[in-house]
Amino acid sequence: xxxxxxxxxxxxxxxxxxxxxxxxxxxxYSSVNTNPSYLGKKMQFYPNMRFNHLPITxxxxxxxxxxxxxxxxxxxxxxxxxxxxxxxxxxxxxxxxIIIACGEKYHEEGKSLFTAGEGGPTLVVNTTSYSVIxxxxxxxxxxxxxxxxxxxxxxxxxxGFDHSSNDESIMYPVTSCEQRLTNDIIKELKRLYEKxxxxxxxxxxxxxxxxxxxxxxxxxxxxxxxxxxxxxxxxLSSQGTRIEEFDFGDxxxxxSKIITVQxxxxxxxxxxxLEISIDPEDKxxxxxxxxxxxxxxxx
Numbered sequence: 001x002x003x004x005x006x007x008x009x010x011x012x013x014x015x016x017x018x019x020x021x022x023x024x025x026x027x028x029y030s031s032v033n034t035n036p037s038y039l040g041k042k043m044q045f046y047p048n049m050r051f052n053h054l055p056i057t058x059x060x061x062x063x064x065x066x067x068x069x070x071x072x073x074x075x076x077x078x079x080x081x082x083x084x085x086x087x088x089x090x091x092x093x094x095x096x097x098i099i100i101a102c103g104e105k106y107h108e109e110g111k112s113l114f115t116a117g118e119g120g121p122t123l124v125v126n127t128t129s130y131s132v133i134x135x136x137x138x139x140x141x142x143x144x145x146x147x148x149x150x151x152x153x154x155x156x157x158x159x160g161f162d163h164s165s166n167d168e169s170i171m172y173p174v175t176s177c178e179q180r181l182t183n184d185i186i187k188e189l190k191r192l193y194e195k196x197x198x199x200x201x202x203x204x205x206x207x208x209x210x211x212x213x214x215x216x217x218x219x220x221x222x223x224x225x226x227x228x229x230x231x232x233x234x235x236l237s238s239q240g241t242r243i244e245e246f247d248f249g250d251x252x253x254x255x256s257k258i259i260t261v262q263x264x265x266x267x268x269x270x271x272x273x274l275e276i277s278i279d280p281e282d283k284x285x286x287x288x289x290x291x292x293x294x295x296x297x298x299x
Contacts, residue, residue: 049160
């Protein structure tokens with residue numbers, strides 16, 4: 001009996017068993033793909049600020065005067081005409097993209113300057129490529145002797161536009177009746193909104209380690225587009241042979257998800273190359289699919 005046990009020990013001690021973990025390194029990997037089109041002079045609070053849909057909905061406070069309501073409608077109509085935007089009024093404030101409120105008192109800024117209105121985005125999601133405006137608000141304090149200049153100025157703040165140093169621009173910090181919607185603002189709005197809203201998935205990271213024929217793997221996927229990506233799948237394969245498919249579910253714009261798996265049984269101990277691909281059946285419409293693939297090799 002002792003001789004049999006010793007024989008078994010010798011048999012297993014001479015097997016070519018590698019008990020050291022083998023780490024996979026990325027050999028073909030595209031990281032975050034920032035939007036290269038934002039190269040011009042800074043006009044907005046953050047790069048590439050836009051809503052992720054049209055029409056853009058709004059709600060006007062019933063307390064606003066008819067004059068203020070008309071001025072705001074005129075400002076929206078101008079953006080529709082010049083920049084191909086369009087708007088839709090909602091009666092439910094909590095469902096509107098932009099809330100327009102009114103107040104009757106001036107806000108003093110100095111001895112002789114007063115604020116006629118305030119506006120800006122109230123919720124922005126940074127997706128790396130875009131800064132997606134989710135909610136915005138305009139507060140109107142006084143009527144404008146220049147027509148709808150105040151309303152347009154504050155509305156453009158909601159769209160992410162900062163003040164301009166051009167005193168002829170509607171975004172100049174001190175209002176005058178000669179100011180106008182300048183071509184640089186129109187051009188930037190058209191650039192931002194001419195792109196169809198899409199998702200844009202990419203790998204934030206991928207790590208893998210093999211011991212014998214068992215794999216530990218961690219995959220992190222981010223959506224840097226401007227709309228949600230639904231039913232996201234990630235395929236793990238080796239030289240064209242399917243190993244496993246991971247279900248990431250839905251990934252919101254600007255959000256990321258991680259899947260960590262331990263002791264995943266591989267079809268063979270000899271596997272030394274891995275391919276990981278997002279959306280293998282090409283069901284998700286994306287801005288860029290060149291960052292949906294990672295290759296990894298041992299050592």
